[in-house]
Amino acid sequence: MIDVAVFGAGRIGKIHAGNVAREAGARLKYVVDPDAGAAKALAALHGAQVATVAQVFEDRGVGAVLICSSTDTHADLILAAAAAGKQIFCEKPVDLAIGRARACAEAVARAGVTCMIGFQRRFDPTFAALKARLAAGEIGTPEMLVVTSRDPGAPPIPYIRSSGGIFKDMLIHDFDIFRWILEDEAETVHASASCLVDPAIADAGDADSTAVTIRTKRGRLCQINTCRRAAYGYDQRFEVLGSGGMLQAGNHAPTEVVASTAKAVSRDLPEHFFLERYRAAYAREVAHFFAVQAGREKLRTTIDDGLKALELAEAATTSWREGRIVRIG
Amino acid sequence: MIDVAVFGAGRIGKIHAGNVAREAGARLKYVVDPDAGAAKALAALHGAQVATVAQVFEDRGVGAVLICSSTDTHADLILAAAAAGKQIFCEKPVDLAIGRARACAEAVARAGVTCMIGFQRRFDPTFAALKARLAAGEIGTPEMLVVTSRDPGAPPIPYIRSSGGIFKDMLIHDFDIFRWILEDEAETVHASASCLVDPAIADAGDADSTAVTIRTKRGRLCQINTCRRAAYGYDQRFEVLGSGGMLQAGNHAPTEVVASTAKAVSRDLPEHFFLERYRAAYAREVAHFFAVQAGREKLRTTIDDGLKALELAEAATTSWREGRIVRIG
């Protein structure tokens, strides 16, 4: 039984806390959040205690921490947790500044602790099944990857201002999918982008629609298209073309009802946003984290994966801002 | 907080016990099973105690019982539970003998307790969504219902021998779907059947493939086709034709992967059997039972629904055995 502290009692903190509570080998001991009410409510729900950051790191009984607080706190918490010898699960990104993220990776390595990054998409049943079938050789050698990643709607402008930009905030997941699926590293990155959804996003110095192309060291090609707004909901698909065929990962829908009326044959919209779409993925991700602690599984999304995705996000940002193709490494 | 006893620690007992354990307003207190090892294991998993039938009914603290034991024990347990004033959830069928099932219904009515029957399909997200859309008038007045209900494989012959026959064992769920969807009662029932899967089933006096037609009092038509074996897995679909269109409820699949190779474009098989397909339905069904106890919801699958489905199963059995159309009521 491993005692656990969760930093952050917001949307994603609640999800992870619930999954920790359901985990046989773990016990949710502390919830930490500057918003005392939120911390108290979440702690109460699972019979945990409210604590401060200091209390968590001073408690030698705490074996693991889940960092679900705001992005600007990630690095400090990782560094403190590594220093305290706690096992770490941290939401993406490690930090908006690549140098600081690297410092975290070094601290984690020195401390010899786990630092899993929350790339939950790798744990989505559909995405994971596709990956397993690809690895089993079902379509031969993968050659091209097309990723579609669209949100149902744009976040508030203040969120966008502190997000690090669309490439670090939204595409970082897609860059991780790229590395995970093609098992190759980028040689060149080209990013084009526009502000088509809301001019206030442009005013905030960001874009809301992007088209990225990556060519890998082995010549494989990847195209990513993203948008902050899809009227039909959260759109999370990708397809891999291989020498022997294609594997496509589609959206999920709440039900399998088909309606045929005088107008059309229609099906459900995809699950509306990430909390619905990745519910199973979040559960499996946390289960994986504890399976790693128990020595039953080998860590699958490391802080190095977090760094590599961040580097791609930086390259894409540069490509877009400077209007040029960026060469990696 | 309501204390609960579960009778039966088999496949379905485990499912329900797990769902009780996850229920905020309920506590799993007892597990009862003639197989001491099974009872002990299940009780241990959820921090409950092993008990005898007598202990459960003598404990005034027990508010509800879930009857998941073998069919031949259902009636005795319902009668005892009603006498003890316990709230009852019972797996289908109430009893293979219609007279005894009626006696149970009377006892339940006299005792004034809830007796929910485990027609979990009504709680399947797809089926429930279809029903809600039908009720909202999306396709006008329902006129025809076609139900497809196929198991991945036949159960062992000893099971078949004590099952009451395919109409009571397997189609009872489909008869409930019929009543629930068309909201009408049968006027005539015609059942044709064959033994095409395994001659040992015919030797046991049963059929493995059936084709049933029901005409309702309002002239609506329902066709049900069932088989004990579908090579591709559990097949649970139905479609309703209404004056303004059609609603179809399809199977679920584990993932949304589509593979295109030189041979075909292929998708996952449907979820393999009832434990997978109706996982969400079982959870929602138990949640509904406790919501009824808490006064938040009105009971949706009563012992009368169980009786009506049983009457249809009897009528279908008679139609098949005697080669005639059976008139109801």
Place this chain on the structure above:
Amino acid sequence: MIDVAVFGAGRIGKIHAGNVAREAGARLKYVVDPDAGAAKALAALHGAQVATVAQVFEDRGVGAVLICSSTDTHADLILAAAAAGKQIFCEKPVDLAIGRARACAEAVARAGVTCMIGFQRRFDPTFAALKARLAAGEIGTPEMLVVTSRDPGAPPIPYIRSSGGIFKDMLIHDFDIFRWILEDEAETVHASASCLVDPAIADAGDADSTAVTIRTKRGRLCQINTCRRAAYGYDQRFEVLGSGGMLQAGNHAPTEVVASTAKAVSRDLPEHFFLERYRAAYAREVAHFFAVQAGREKLRTTIDDGLKALELAEAATTSWREGRIVRIG
């Protein structure tokens, strides 16, 4: 080069005449229709002449006739054509009276001419592909067949009055599908039916919604559900369950556009009615007729197939009217 006369310049006569015109080995010589204007227009379209029935049969140069006129003329024309030694293609049904249809079959046999019946569904690309894959053993032995057959809307009441009833007019095609797919003959037929679409249809002595069950001599089961009205268009599907899996034949749609909006993910309605849905089937059917004449193919839908389907339609009508299961042969 074979000279051809077409009887009937209505909807289906136009289709067949057009297909004859496109046939390399055939020449459309005559069009016959009591409606002189219709005959003239169709003849002009394809460079043919208007003729009377007598002229056609007196012209020794005419090798084949296509009977697309009203049902009550079929038998006379078949008898005359057989007597004149013409090769015959005739729309279903041969005749509403089974005795008269048998007389036609005998005349055809005596004359030694071809008499192909227009069961065009066997030539539908989807249906024909399913049949070929079934014959190739893809799903083992066929055991159950479920046929869905719905029109977009009911025909005018006068048409219904002279149609011979829904079983002879509409289900005759489905009965042929049953025989063609299961390759077995009926042992019992049960038909239930209702008038749910339009009470005027009941006043005309007919039903508009039916549910038929056939059990074959080998114990195979077939269910057919039909309706005169489907708000979403012409619905023509069937599925075969075999010992090794299932084959389903679905509807066609005009395009492969999928629209995702804030409301739903939607696709095209199926092709609206038989002229659209079976366009390819009609072309292949006529090509088959001439390929038979040229000795390249063996006749696939004989007058005996027409008789067998008619017998099933009669049995179903009796089952419905008399409320009993009808035993065949």
Place this chain on the structure above:
Amino acid sequence: MIDVAVFGAGRIGKIHAGNVAREAGARLKYVVDPDAGAAKALAALHGAQVATVAQVFEDRGVGAVLICSSTDTHADLILAAAAAGKQIFCEKPVDLAIGRARACAEAVARAGVTCMIGFQRRFDPTFAALKARLAAGEIGTPEMLVVTSRDPGAPPIPYIRSSGGIFKDMLIHDFDIFRWILEDEAETVHASASCLVDPAIADAGDADSTAVTIRTKRGRLCQINTCRRAAYGYDQRFEVLGSGGMLQAGNHAPTEVVASTAKAVSRDLPEHFFLERYRAAYAREVAHFFAVQAGREKLRTTIDDGLKALELAEAATTSWREGRIVRIG
């Protein structure tokens, strides 16, 4: 009635000649091909005559020519046809050299004749329906376009050597789709490409897999991914994201059969290659050409469309070869 000459009796010449033969207002008079046997066979099939280029242009009775010969002959034939005042239909591309293509456009303009370019995809029923629904505002303003365009297999190396490269040979159609769907002109073009299918293609100086991004003057984004080999056949899809939703155009399949076996639920592969997939499009395209001549429709794919697509193909080739983003106009 307009007399027509077809240049080229190869694959595409045969298709167009057949469609001319079926056209009510046109008569196929001449077939021209350096391969005398091919010319003779095609002419015989439709009752036309074999002729030389000179004979066609000297015959004042010839109203229109269809240029289906090899790419290197297109420009000369367009210039000669324009000089002779013939109406012109020409397969893509106008010419591999943009300067020469421009000269053709000027000659056509001076002569005042029609010069339709064979961008048949605009006439595909699915693509055309999507375009019409987009124009009707079904998904608001279009913002992103993703085009997938893959051949079942690579052409022979000699063909590739004289093809002008993959961007002019294969993507020229996709560039036309881009312009047609987004109704906007390119501002920047970025093309990445690899040789992953066959190293002989690299030896021939070409690529076989490409990833192109276009940003339009209004900031709309388009991504095109192509490959010379898809194991599952011809893959021709695109999707448009608009402010109010998404429209997707999918592949067609020969039949609507779905097979469910112990392994998977599978459907047909898409139609194998362009002759099958675009059969309907070729017919509609030629019908449109003659409808334009008859004054019933306005020309939809002009020589200017051909030039614009060629310019994009040149820009993409440059982008790929020089490893830079190319700015248009």
